[in-house]
Amino acid sequence: MTRIAVVPGSFDPVTLGHLDVIERAAGIFDQVHVLVVHNPAKTALFPTPKRVQLIEQSIADAGIAGDIVVTSWSVGLLVDYVTDVGASVIVKGIRSQIDVAYETPMAIVNRNLGGVETIFLLPDPAHAHVSSSLVRQVAALGGDVAPYVPRAVADYLRPS
Numbered sequence: 001m002t003r004i005a006v007v008p009g010s011f012d013p014v015t016l017g018h019l020d021v022i023e024r025a026a027g028i029f030d031q032v033h034v035l036v037v038h039n040p041a042k043t044a045l046f047p048t049p050k051r052v053q054l055i056e057q058s059i060a061d062a063g064i065a066g067d068i069v070v071t072s073w074s075v076g077l078l079v080d081y082v083t084d085v086g087a088s089v090i091v092k093g094i095r096s097q098i099d100v101a102y103e104t105p106m107a108i109v110n111r112n113l114g115g116v117e118t119i120f121l122l123p124d125p126a127h128a129h130v131s132s133s134l135v136r137q138v139a140a141l142g143g144d145v146a147p148y149v150p151r152a153v154a155d156y157l158r159p160s
């Protein structure tokens with residue numbers, strides 16, 4: 001049986017912490033779907049197709065091995081995508097207790113809605129302080145985001 005996992009998120013933009021979680025998931029599951037999901041609670045900076053392309057490029061640049069599909073989803077519940085592609089679990093990264101508090105209700109709701117379990121992976125602590133929102137803020141104020149994001153994202157954000 002092919003074990004398929006979905007790694008969902010806003011990825012606005014993808015960070016080194018996200019990439020770390022994607023790599024760990026790819027090492028555990030036969031196939032990983034990295035799913036850019038529209039989060040109605042957030043105003044996105046990057047258009048969805050750009051977020052998908054930056055994730056694809058970052059995975060390739062990092063040489064992350066495995067069967068990894070990068071795509072987007074904006075038409076309904078996450079669990080619908082998960083079950084449609086035959087996945088068994090959702091994978092999310094946990095940096096801190098704040099993430100546990102944020103992720104736990106979503107994991108429970110996804111289990112109630114679709115019988116889908118969520119597995120939490122711990123990224124390298126070196127990335128514990130990295131978030132997309134901080135990256136967006138630093139970039140907007142002209143700071144260097146290269147330590148926090150894959151090269152493709154840093155190049156894209158660099159003022160020309």
Ligand code: PNS
Binds near residue numbers: 040042
């Ligand atoms: O990176 P984020 O913004 O923390 O990711 C949150 C996301 C996009 C995974 C979450 O908002 C989500 O699953 N949205 C899809 C809509 C849905 O299924 N909602 C009900 C279960 S939480």
